[in-house]
Amino acid sequence: xxxxxxxxxxxxxxxxxxxxxxxxxxxxxxxxxxxxxxxxxxxxxxxxxxxxxxxxxxxxxxxxxxxxxxxxxxxxxxxxxxxxxxxxxxxxxxxxxxxxxxxxxxxxxxxxxxxxxxxxxxxxxxxxxxxxxxxxxxxxxxxxxxxxxxxxxxxxxxxxxxxxxxxxxxxxxxxxxxxxxxxxxxxxxxxxxxxxxxxxxxxxxxxxxxxxxxxxxxxxxxxxxxxxxxxxxxxxxxxxxxxxxxxxxxxxxxxxxxxxxxxxxxxxxx
Numbered sequence: 001x002x003x004x005x006x007x008x009x010x011x012x013x014x015x016x017x018x019x020x021x022x023x024x025x026x027x028x029x030x031x032x033x034x035x036x037x038x039x040x041x042x043x044x045x046x047x048x049x050x051x052x053x054x055x056x057x058x059x060x061x062x063x064x065x066x067x068x069x070x071x072x073x074x075x076x077x078x079x080x081x082x083x084x085x086x087x088x089x090x091x092x093x094x095x096x097x098x099x100x101x102x103x104x105x106x107x108x109x110x111x112x113x114x115x116x117x118x119x120x121x122x123x124x125x126x127x128x129x130x131x132x133x134x135x136x137x138x139x140x141x142x143x144x145x146x147x148x149x150x151x152x153x154x155x156x157x158x159x160x161x162x163x164x165x166x167x168x169x170x171x172x173x174x175x176x177x178x179x180x181x182x183x184x185x186x187x188x189x190x191x192x193x194x195x196x197x198x199x200x201x202x203x204x205x206x207x208x209x210x211x212x213x214x215x216x217x218x219x220x221x222x223x224x225x226x227x228x229x230x231x232x233x234x235x236x237x238x239x240x241x242x243x244x245x246x247x248x249x250x251x252x253x254x255x256x257x258x259x260x261x262x263x264x265x266x267x268x269x270x
Contacts, residue, residue: 004035004038004054004055005028005038008041008046009059009060012178013155013179015182019234026225035056040058042153060203061121063125063126073207074205077244079241080173081239088198089203093171094171094173094195095194103167105194106193110143111145112146112167115151115165115170116169130257132266144270146270154176158171158190174239178238178239182237223245
């Protein structure tokens with residue numbers, strides 16, 4: 001049987017997208033699985049991708065994974081070269097502003113315009129709200145004049161910043177790493193002014209009914225990726241150190257953060 005793979009969440013530009021397709025080609029050969037990289041670009045819903053019966057390898061955010069009644073099977077989690085905890089499959093949310101803005105701290109952006117991605121995103125919504133929660137509790141009121149979204153993707157957050165539609169926005173730290181790796185001009189266009197606490201990074205998943213032997217073959221191949229001499233250039237282009245086994249319970253952190261915000265009466269970040 002043929003299976004599909006997709007890295008839409010981290011195909012942040014053409015160079016990154018090409019590198020992911022190369023990884024999936026390598027993975028198919030190493031695992032002995034007929035695996036085809038497919039396009040599933042915005043605005044196609046990610047939920048449609050995650051629900052495919054022929055899915056064997058696609059990125060899924062930990063927040064919808066933790067909320068799912070029947071979650072897909074975990075395959076592996078990436079370890080970014082610049083992970084906020086070295087050598088761990090974790091990431092954070094970088095809160096970014098335009099490089100030419102006057103903001104030097106997150107607090108200076110309060111009263112302005114905050115962007116967010118989509119409600120079932122951890123990095124672009126749930127982690128953002130968790131980071132803002134202490135300020136909300138302290139003030140007992142909204143922090144921003146406007147909450148602008150859904151912007152859906154990291155790329156659209158950058159576009160909104162550069163178009164002066166928002167003053168500050170959230171970026172998945174690994175997505176930002178990939179953007180900066182392949183688009184160095186962004187260094188002069190945006191600045192990071194704050195970062196959230198680390199959280200488990202989006203993982204590669206397979207359909208619930210994907211045969212266990214297929215998942216195991218993919219896991220075994222990805223476990224070897226980090227030390228494969230043939231993959232050194234690919235690791236560089238993907239800003240990746242390796243892949244790690246998934247600890248599903250770790251992703252409950254996302255729902256704990258969500259529950260804390262709800263208990264405080266803090267809904268949409270802003």
